[in-house]
Amino acid sequence: MRLDKRIALITGGARGIGRGIAEHYAREGAWVAVADLDGDAATDTARAIEAAGGTAMGLAMDVTDEQAVDRGVAEIVNQWGGLHIALANAGIQHIDPLDKLAFADWQKVMRVHLDGAFLVTRAALQQMYAGDGGVMLYMGSVHSLEASPLKAPYVAAKHGMLGLCRAVAKEGASHGVRSNIICPGFVRTPLVDKQIPEQAKELGISEQEVISNVMLKNTVDGEFTTVEDVSELAVHLAAFPSAALTGQSVVVSHGWHMQ
Ligand code: NAD
DSSP, X not given: OTTTTOEEEEETTTSHHHXXXXXXXXXXXXXXXXXXXXXXXXXXXXXXXXXXXXXEEEEEOOTTOHHHHHHHHHHHXXXXXXXXXXXXXXXXXXXXXXXGOOHHHHHHHHIIIIIHHHHHHHHHHHHHHHTTOXXXXXXXXXXXXXXXXXXXXXXXXXXXXXXXXXHHHHHHGGGTEEEEEEEEOOBOSHHHHHHHHHHHHHHTSOHHHIIIIIISTTSSSSOOBOHHHHXXXXXXXXXXXXXTSOSEEXXXXXXXXXX
């Protein structure tokens, strides 16, 4: 097992990509704290992991709430004695052209991705620095590295998370902390399913055209990236044994973006 008894926090872990990673981490032996805005769904996911033989706890946590993040991390440390891996994965999307974008919508996307990633980072680093170091991971996107129309706040926030990841790699190194950002292409989760009709309406094309001409147009094979693809990479990055791999963005996108 590649993550035997490693204690991991995954935000936005109740569904989608976060849930897939939580389940994969548990299969690799990690003890997984599933944190989510939807506390009941986080508990359900943790129970499902335990039913499959893993170790998990569910936490209600809004990553934009400073006290909630600090409280959640304290609970993990109180119950399990430390924190080795933290993945800032919670995220939302908002589709609008820039000239019609409400300030409140811009701020909401920034808060969840950037403020959330910062608060999780700070709370996790305090524990990792007090222990033997650890691994910070961020759920970026191909949009950490390039832009698409109608997604300005998301693109800006995901680029910001790349900057945070790199800052953590520099500051954390002397404390034994490594930091990397995962950059997936499109994965069929509730987040993506919601934006297909929204983009179709905004662009005046069919939903099938959004999939083939917008989302998958620049992939090498017209395929969606899967939750399993992303979770395998997340295990690999968490288990990687040295700081040879730190401050990196790793793209998993069927060739949509090549760096
Ligand atoms: P999803 O909508 O299926 O799941 C997101 C989860 O985050 C949900 O459980 C939701 O309750 C939780 N969440 C939202 N706001 C939160 C908050 N304030 N505090 C705590 N939890 C919160 O989305 P997903 O597709 O699984 O996306 C997960 C991450 O992967 C996001 O950061 C997203 O930007 C990123 N990503 C997704 C894709 C994709 O194609 N699906 C591609 C690249 C990156």
